[in-house]
Amino acid sequence: MWEYNDKVKDHFLNPRNAGEMKDADAVGETGSLSCGDALKLFLKINKSGRIVDASFMTFGCASAVASSSALTEIVKGMTLDDAEKLTNDDIADYLGGLPKEKMHCSVMGQDALRKAIRSYKGIEILAKPGNTICECFGVTDLEIIETVKQNNLKSAEDVTFYVKAGGGCGKCVQQIEKIVESILAQA
Amino acid sequence: MNIVYTDNNATTKVAPEVLEEMMPYFSELYGNPSSMHSFGGNVGGKIQEARERVARLINANPSEIVFTSCGTESDNAAIMAALELNPAKKHIITSAVEHPAIKNLCSYLEKKGYHITFVPVDREGHLNTELIYDIIEKKADDIAVISLMWANNETGVIFPVEEVARKAAEKGILFHTDAVQAVGKIPIDVKAADIAMLSLSGHKIHAPKGIGALYVRQGIKFPPFLKGGHQEKGRRAGTENTASIIGLGKASELAKVHLNEMDTRIRGLRDYLEVELLAKIPASSVNGDKKNRLPNTLSIGFDAVEGESILLLMDQSGICASSGSACTSGSLDPSHVLMAMKVPFESAHGTIRFSLSTYNTKEEMSYIIKAMPPIIKRLRDISPFWKK
Numbered sequence: 001m002w003e004y005n006d007k008v009k010d011h012f013l014n015p016r017n018a019g020e021m022k023d024a025d026a027v028g029e030t031g032s033l034s035c036g037d038a039l040k041l042f043l044k045i046n047k048s049g050r051i052v053d054a055s056f057m058t059f060g061c062a063s064a065v066a067s068s069s070a071l072t073e074i075v076k077g078m079t080l081d082d083a084e085k086l087t088n089d090d091i092a093d094y095l096g097g098l099p100k101e102k103m104h105c106s107v108m109g110q111d112a113l114r115k116a117i118r119s120y121k122g123i124e125i126l127a128k129p130g131n132t133i134c135e136c137f138g139v140t141d142l143e144i145i146e147t148v149k150q151n152n153l154k155s156a157e158d159v160t161f162y163v164k165a166g167g168g169c170g171k172c173v174q175q176i177e178k179i180v181e182s183i184l185a186q187a
Numbered sequence: 188m189n190i191v192y193t194d195n196n197a198t199t200k201v202a203p204e205v206l207e208e209m210m211p212y213f214s215e216l217y218g219n220p221s222s223m224h225s226f227g228g229n230v231g232g233k234i235q236e237a238r239e240r241v242a243r244l245i246n247a248n249p250s251e252i253v254f255t256s257c258g259t260e261s262d263n264a265a266i267m268a269a270l271e272l273n274p275a276k277k278h279i280i281t282s283a284v285e286h287p288a289i290k291n292l293c294s295y296l297e298k299k300g301y302h303i304t305f306v307p308v309d310r311e312g313h314l315n316t317e318l319i320y321d322i323i324e325k326k327a328d329d330i331a332v333i334s335l336m337w338a339n340n341e342t343g344v345i346f347p348v349e350e351v352a353r354k355a356a357e358k359g360i361l362f363h364t365d366a367v368q369a370v371g372k373i374p375i376d377v378k379a380a381d382i383a384m385l386s387l388s389g390h391k392i393h394a395p396k397g398i399g400a401l402y403v404r405q406g407i408k409f410p411p412f413l414k415g416g417h418q419e420k421g422r423r424a425g426t427e428n429t430a431s432i433i434g435l436g437k438a439s440e441l442a443k444v445h446l447n448e449m450d451t452r453i454r455g456l457r458d459y460l461e462v463e464l465l466a467k468i469p470a471s472s473v474n475g476d477k478k479n480r481l482p483n484t485l486s487i488g489f490d491a492v493e494g495e496s497i498l499l500l501m502d503q504s505g506i507c508a509s510s511g512s513a514c515t516s517g518s519l520d521p522s523h524v525l526m527a528m529k530v531p532f533e534s535a536h537g538t539i540r541f542s543l544s545t546y547n548t549k550e551e552m553s554y555i556i557k558a559m560p561p562i563i564k565r566l567r568d569i570s571p572f573w574k575k
């Protein structure tokens with residue numbers, strides 16, 4: 001059922017900046033059909049490195065559409081340097097919060113934005129660093145560690161909510177638990 | 188806004204006739220059927236009538252009906268009874284597309300040391316019966332129970348349970364069927380098929396939630412799942428949920444009357460919905476064998492869009508249905524049923540299940556047929572995977 005607040009509903013029912021941008025200066029793509037959600041972000045960037053326009057195309061649930069819509073609203077007018085620092089929390093906060101199980105939608109926004117900016121800056125995006133932990137969703141140990149630290153996650157279930165790892169066949173859940181435990185032990 | 192309810196495989200409305208018959212047993216007729224006084228005993232008589240009505244719906248003897256709290260309890264009670272009756276046998280055969288009530292119970296038992304065969308299905312949802320017969324032939328002595336759903340809740344595909352049940356009976360293997368979705372939608376005859384145990388649920392056939400039944404073939408020394416009092420002839424302890432049992436009885440009587448309408452008028456409505464949606468929405472496809480299917484169920488996949496988004500836009504138009512997608516359930520993969528059938532991700536994530544009841548009308552189908560194309564188009568317009 002609807003577990004979304006009015007702002008999330010509004011951005012789903014009336015998405016801002018939806019659609020392809022033919023003359024985009026930068027494009028960032030994340031997600032896939034098999035994952036169940038995907039975002040293609042388009043940016044128009046001026047000579048001084050400021051984002052002057054943004055649009056998106058999204059396949060996914062209501063919160064994926066709303067997160068994408070929010071992302072485009074947030075980044076318009078930002079410098080690339082500031083935009084690069086944007087986190088998934090900023091997107092979720094802009095929407096007044098997302099259900100915990102849907103936080104991965106905001107993570108998708110952060111990921112697409114960084115990919116767009118890096119490709120614009122000519123930074124080659126190499127294969128994902130680290131070792132793949134979750135085969136279903138292609139998530140590596142380094143991604144899990146970064147997400148756990150950035151969002152103060154406490155359990156393997158939290159990790160699934162944020163980056164989906166462990167949410168498919170479930171074989172890697174124990175490995176994820178170990179990673180989370182080792183980070184909590186260090187903290 | 189009017190609600191168009193096409194989610195009857197999830198739950199159904201309580202029929203007014205059912206509610207009416209239940210009402211006195213919430214208030215003035217509150218006696219305990221186990222009591223010695225006739226005030227309670229009269230309730231017992233009414234429960235016996237309900238038992239007869241449920242039995243008639245599936246061609247059982249009234250004494251073979253055990254009332255439970257729900258379909259899930261019936262399933263659990265059946266499987267656990269089979270294991271208790273066959274302590275030396277460690278092998279359970281079931282399918283890859285069962286309801287969680289069986290699927291998750293079997294996964295739990297697997298961790299406890301049982302050997303479970305989750306028999307696969309093909310692209311149309313047909314069960315690989317050859318695999319079952321092969322196992323029966325070679326290792327019958329180790330099989331504690333075979334449990335197969337009669338009809339699938341998501342696709343409506345019907346399994347050849349009668350055939351498998353007969354083969355199991357020939358080898359002396361207990362056969363259980365989760366018939367929660369089949370009962371009241373297609374004719375069921377437990378005698379003809381030699382079925383040992385069958386689960387059914389009240390709220391799928393216009394009785395209230397919280398009432399189910401388990402058919403247990405005469406002669407099976409059924410050990411109770413809930414242990415305690417002598418109720419249900421020692422097969423299920425706990426004071427009877429009298430009003431709901433009486434409701435299930437009435438609902439069973441109505442369901443038997445409505446079987447023909449299900450097969451004709453409701454099948455016609457479902458087919459109308461199916462044909463029109465396929466014609467009006469490009470890149471849409473039906474999941475499961477179209478012929479061998481419950482008359483009320485349509486599982487239809489729309490490429491390149493996602494189920495939760497579709498459902499929420501349908502909700503804006505007052506249409507209730509379900510998705511075969513993950514985002515609604517908290518898990519992230521598409522439904523295990525669609526994955527077992529190897530439905531491509533492209534349409535699995537965008538699958539919607541419409542399930543009708545005898546309360547649905549042609550006008551409602553026309554309304555859905557008009558509402559759906561713009562919903563799918565709207566989501567495809569912003570989907571990166573939609574090739575125009």
